[in-house]
Structure formats: structure tokens, C-alpha cells
Amino acid sequence: MPRKTSAEAIFPAPGHDHERCASDAITHAEAICAARAERLTPIRRRVLEALLASHSPLGAYDLIDRLAVRGSRPAPITIYRALDFLREQGLVHRIESRNSFIACVHNHDSGDPVVFLICEKCGTVGEAASAAVADTIKNASRAAGFTPKTPLIEISGICAHCKVA
Amino acid sequence: MPRKTSAEAIFPAPGHDHERCASDAITHAEAICAARAERLTPIRRRVLEALLASHSPLGAYDLIDRLAVRGSRPAPITIYRALDFLREQGLVHRIESRNSFIACVHNHDSGDPVVFLICEKCGTVGEAASAAVADTIKNASRAAGFTPKTPLIEISGICAHCKVA
DNA sequence: CTCTTTTTGTTGCAGTGCAACATATATGTA
DNA sequence: TACATATATGTTGCACTGCAACAAAAAGAG
Numbered sequence: 001m002p003r004k005t006s007a008e009a010i011f012p013a014p015g016h017d018h019e020r021c022a023s024d025a026i027t028h029a030e031a032i033c034a035a036r037a038e039r040l041t042p043i044r045r046r047v048l049e050a051l052l053a054s055h056s057p058l059g060a061y062d063l064i065d066r067l068a069v070r071g072s073r074p075a076p077i078t079i080y081r082a083l084d085f086l087r088e089q090g091l092v093h094r095i096e097s098r099n100s101f102i103a104c105v106h107n108h109d110s111g112d113p114v115v116f117l118i119c120e121k122c123g124t125v126g127e128a129a130s131a132a133v134a135d136t137i138k139n140a141s142r143a144a145g146f147t148p149k150t151p152l153i154e155i156s157g158i159c160a161h162c163k164v165a
Numbered sequence: 166m167p168r169k170t171s172a173e174a175i176f177p178a179p180g181h182d183h184e185r186c187a188s189d190a191i192t193h194a195e196a197i198c199a200a201r202a203e204r205l206t207p208i209r210r211r212v213l214e215a216l217l218a219s220h221s222p223l224g225a226y227d228l229i230d231r232l233a234v235r236g237s238r239p240a241p242i243t244i245y246r247a248l249d250f251l252r253e254q255g256l257v258h259r260i261e262s263r264n265s266f267i268a269c270v271h272n273h274d275s276g277d278p279v280v281f282l283i284c285e286k287c288g289t290v291g292e293a294a295s296a297a298v299a300d301t302i303k304n305a306s307r308a309a310g311f312t313p314k315t316p317l318i319e320i321s322g323i324c325a326h327c328k329v330a
Numbered sequence: 331c332t333c334t335t336t337t338t339g340t341t342g343c344a345g346t347g348c349a350a351c352a353t354a355t356a357t358g359t360a
Numbered sequence: 361t362a363c364a365t366a367t368a369t370g371t372t373g374c375a376c377t378g379c380a381a382c383a384a385a386a387a388g389a390g
Contacts, residue, residue: 010309011309011310011311039356039367039368041368041369043368043369044368059345059346060345060346060347061344061345061346074369074370075369075370075371075372076345076346076347076348077347077348077349077369077370077371078369078370080346080347080348081348081368081369085368096261096262096317096319097261097317099345099346099347099377115302115305115306117306117309117311117313119311120314126309126311128305128306128308128309130301130305132301132304132305133298133301133302133305136295136297136298136301137280137298137318137320139297140280140293140295140297140298141280141282141293141320141322143293144175144176144282144291144293144325145176145324145325145328146176146282146284146291146320146322146323146324146325147322147323147324147328148282148320148321148322149285149320149321149322149323150320150321150322151318151319151320152261152262152317152318152319152320152321153302153316153317153318154261154316154317155302155306155311155313155314155315155316155317156313156314156315156317157306157311157312157313157314157315158311158312158314159310159311159312160309160310160311163310163312204336204337204387206337206338208337208338209337224376224377225376225377225378226375226376226377239338239339240338240339240340240341241376241377241378241379242338242339242340242378242379242380243338243339245377245378245379246337246338246379250337264346264376264377264378
């Protein structure tokens with residue numbers, strides 16, 4: 001069952017039921033990993049939880065800070081390995097223009113191109129999955145004789161909530 | 166006068182007249198800077214030339230290597246400052262997904278969104294300026310109540326020349 | 331020629347990202 | 361159960377990215 005019914009863009013409203021949204025995503029991650037016989041180990045889970053606790057993308061060192069407990073900090077490589085795993089499973093995306101990472105709140109078909117909407121004011125990142133965008137881009141690429149694989153689309157701007165304020 | 170007549174995608178063919186293509190671009194850069202009363206200093210010019218000598222994007226340290234002469238290497242900040250300038254003038258683009266830079270071979274109207282086509286095999290980067298892509302993306306953003314500013318579109322794939330081989 | 335602005339040089343550092351190897355933990359198999 | 365294998369994590373170390381802050385030099389304006 002999809003966690004989001006709308007196929008449209010998703011931009012998290014401030015003050016939405018975030019606890020719920022995050023715990024749903026964890027449940028989803030467990031299901032995905034179980035189905036694929038992959039292991040959602042404690043570290044991987046904690047990295048995912050930290051990302052889910054923020055709608056803004058987090059850098060690797062933000063994650064280190066958030067996973068640190070009583071003087072014990074995970075090494076960068078530990079975080080990167082967890083991120084690699086989560087990205088392979090499609091549970092986390094990398095925001096290239098910010099060198100940072102965000103938990104995925106879609107159910108992607110793998111390879112589905114995603115459009116990231118990055119608010120310059122509040123830093124919140126929304127995802128939009130648009131077949132129209134995907135098609136247009138494929139056509140434009142083919143016009144250049146180019147065989148596209150993974151489109152990367154990141155758009156800076158102002159989200160609806162910040163625009164009002 | 167536009168250096169490219171086609172409004173279509175541009176993917177440099179291996180073995181094209183690169184000397185010519187690069188020297189045209191330098192001429193264009195001089196014209197741009199003159200018109201804006203900006204200074205295309207020797208360092209800025211050499212950075213641009215180094216980028217023009219490669220259709221693959223170069224990292225900042227690649228540029229340091231290429232500008233180094235007889236034991237004297239420019240400091241990273243020197244390169245970044247030149248790149249900042251060139252980017253402000255629209256003469257250079259940053260490829261976010263690779264942390265690297267490429268000389269622009271278009272005549273952009275400023276703010277024009279550009280699609281980068283990055284060949285996974287040969288590393289060559291082509292540019293496509295597509296109004297259709299720009300429009301589609303704007304619409305998708307607006308559907309989420311998002312006010313887009315600067316779309317960033319980078320597509321990995323295989324270019325026509327590598328596909329044949 | 332002097333003052334001001336712009337550009338470059340120098341030093342230093344924080345963030346990003348991963349390689350290579352060692353250790354520990356799971357999983358499978360006899 | 362004991363052993364072999366595969367997977368995951370810990371440790372060390374380092375290369376690349378990117379820029380801040382200040383000093384020195386060069387270009388332009390009056």
C-alpha cells in the first residue's frame with residue numbers, strides 16, 4: 001500500500017504529523033529490506049531515522065553529530081557506508097547541489113526520476129515525481145543522440161509556506 | 166553573432182575543430198567582459214582556456230595542475246575565485262554531480278536553464294537548452310505551490326559516439 | 331601622484347569522501 | 361556444534377573540496 005495516495009508533488013507542511021510520517025517510513029524500510037533479504041542494521045536504521053527527523057537535507061557530519069552519544073562519535077566512513085546502503089535501497093537520496101542527504105518519502109519505482117524542490121528560505125526539500133518531466137527530458141536528450149540513464153533535477157526556489165510569510 | 170546556429174542540443178563530436186571552437190569562445194569571453202566593463206585577467210583567462218581545452222569537466226585541483234608551471238602552483242582559492250568570476254559572467258558552469266566545472270559553449274540568455282548531458286563512458290559533457298524542459302519543470306513545481314528559481318538538470322547516460330563504439 | 335577599488339597571494343582550516351586493513355557479527359554447511 | 365564464508369563495523373589515514381581572513385600588489389579615478 002502506498003504511503004502517499006497523490007502522485008503529485010509532495011511538500012511537507014510545517015507542523016504536519018511528523019512522528020507518524022517518520023514511523024511509517026521506517027515500517028516501509030523494514031518491509032523493503034525484508035523483501036530483499038537485506039539487513040537494516042542498527043546503524044543504518046539510526047541514520048535513516050535521523051534523516052527522517054529532518055525535512056531538510058543533512059550532511060554527513062550533521063549525521064555524525066546526531067548519532068553521537070556520550071563521547072562516542074561514529075567515523076565518517078561509517079555514515080557514508082550506511083548512506084550508500086540506504087541509497088541503494090532507494091530509501092535515501094543525495095542532494096547533489098548541497099552535498100547532503102534526505103530520506104525518501106516516496107514509493108519509487110526504481111529508476112523513476114525525481115524532482116527535488118529545495119526551499120531557499122527554510123531549507124525544506126520536497127519531492128515531485130512527474131512523468132511529464134521525465135518524458136520531456138528523455139526527448140530533449142534523444143534529440144542530441146544521448147541515451148539518458150539517471151536524470152538529476154534539483155530546483156531552488158521558495159516553497160508555498162515561506163512565500164506566504 | 167551566435168557561435169552556434171542550432172538551438173538544439175550540442176554534443177561535441179570527438180575530433181571536431183577544437184582549436185577553433187576554443188578560440189571562438191575566448192573571443193566571445195573577451196567581448197562579454199568588455200561590454201560589461203569586467204576584467205578578463207590572465208588568471209581568469211588561463212582558467213577558461215584550460216576548461217575549453219577539455220570537453221570533460223575539470224575539478225579545481227585538475228585546474229591547479231594544468232595552470233602549474235615550473236614548481237609554481239596556484240593556490241586553490243585562486244582557482245575558485247577565477248571560477249566564481251567566470252560563472253558570474255556565464256562563461257563557466259558547475260557540474261554539481263561531479264564537483265567540477267566546464268566552459269560554456271552556449272550563448273545563454275542569463276537565467277536560461279541548461280540541461281547537461283554527461284557521458285558515463287567518455288566523460289564528455291554536452292549542453293542542451295530546451296524551452297520545453299524548462300516549461301515542464303516550472304509547471305511541475307507550481308503544482309506543488311513552489312516558486313522555482315534556478316533549475317539544475319544533469320543527466321548521466323551514454324553519448325552517441327560511445328554508443329556506436 | 332595619491333587615493334580607492336579590484337585582484338592576487340598567503341596562511342590556515344573546516345567539510346567531504348573514501349581506501350585499506352583489522353575486527354566482529356551473521357549465515358550457511360558439514 | 362564447529363567451522364567456513366560472507367557481510368558489517370571499527371580504525372587509521374589521507375586526498376579532495378571550498379572558503380575565510382588578512383596582506384600585498386596592480387589597475388583605475390581624480
